[in-house]
Amino acid sequence: xxxxxxxxxxxxxxxxxxxxxxxxxxxxxxxxxxxxxxxxxxxxxxxxxxxxxxxxxxxxxxxxxxxxxxxxxxxxx
Numbered sequence: 001x002x003x004x005x006x007x008x009x010x011x012x013x014x015x016x017x018x019x020x021x022x023x024x025x026x027x028x029x030x031x032x033x034x035x036x037x038x039x040x041x042x043x044x045x046x047x048x049x050x051x052x053x054x055x056x057x058x059x060x061x062x063x064x065x066x067x068x069x070x071x072x073x074x075x076x077x
Contacts, residue, residue, distance in 0.1 A: 007061035014054035021047050 021044055028040040056074070063069040 003061040003064050007058045010054050010058035010061060014051050014058060017047050017051040017054060021051060 024040055024044050024047070028037055028044065031037045031040060060071060064071075
């Protein structure tokens with residue numbers, strides 16, 4: 001598997017995560033029970049972190065060999 005193929009998988013996963021975040025945000029706005037609302041907010045937060053990391057990794061894999069690309073410090077060894 002090439003880095004470009006891997007980046008496409010990360011992008012696909014990121015889009016699925018973002019779709020789920022939007023679904024849960026709509027559900028949270030309609031929720032009347034405070035406990036359920038807080039549980040949804042926590043789940044949304046976790047998924048948002050996963051979405052951001054997937055998106056960042058997609059960019060890193062796409063541009064890994066580009067000259068002048070400054071790698072995200074979070075993902076360097």
